[in-house]
Amino acid sequence: LAKTTQPISMDSYEGQEVNITCSHNNIATNDYITWYQQFPSQGPRFIIQGYKTKVTNEVASLFIPADRKSSTLSLPRVSLSDTAVYYCLVGPNTDKLIFGTGTRLQVFP
């Protein structure tokens, strides 16, 4: 499974757009890129998944360049409730998710 690298922490203010980048240089052809969100003392929650180019849903956008060696999770106009840990995972459609340390996003008023 491809190893991922993402910033340990990020700070933002309410109303700003937040972009969290994840590096996955060893991504394989059949790997998907998936992001999860976790609040303290809760289980992670699926945010978005993509394979290439851009994916958008009601919560976030995921940008994946052509070489797929990185991806960027974009959260538009964050609020205090977006304060959480965000995990980038890379893998094929299997049932083995490997979580890294994630990016701790702190949103300030």
Next chain:
Amino acid sequence: ETGVTQTPRHLVMGMTNKKSLKCEQHLGHNAMYWYKQSAKKPLELMFVYNFKEQTENNSVPSRFSPECPNSSHLFLHLHTLQPEDSALYLCASSQPGLSSYNEQFFGPGTRLTVL
């Protein structure tokens, strides 16, 4: 009740106790998982069940014993635990094979403290 539920939400036990964690999913999924999340550490996958069969045991000590009687229920039996086993234990489920998504739905977790 919808989604993935876990009971109890909090558990304190001594090292000589035997207890069980319960997970139930109401999503019609066929895969269920146990994860462990210790303080300031990433989530660690412990066990995976597909269609009630264990398909993954991530080198978990034998003091943790999973049981999956059907696709909707998953148990984690605990005995002679150590204080370092104190953690948040998370259950998840998914529906493998139907699409390209490997989205897992997590329960709220059981906060376990071993004294």
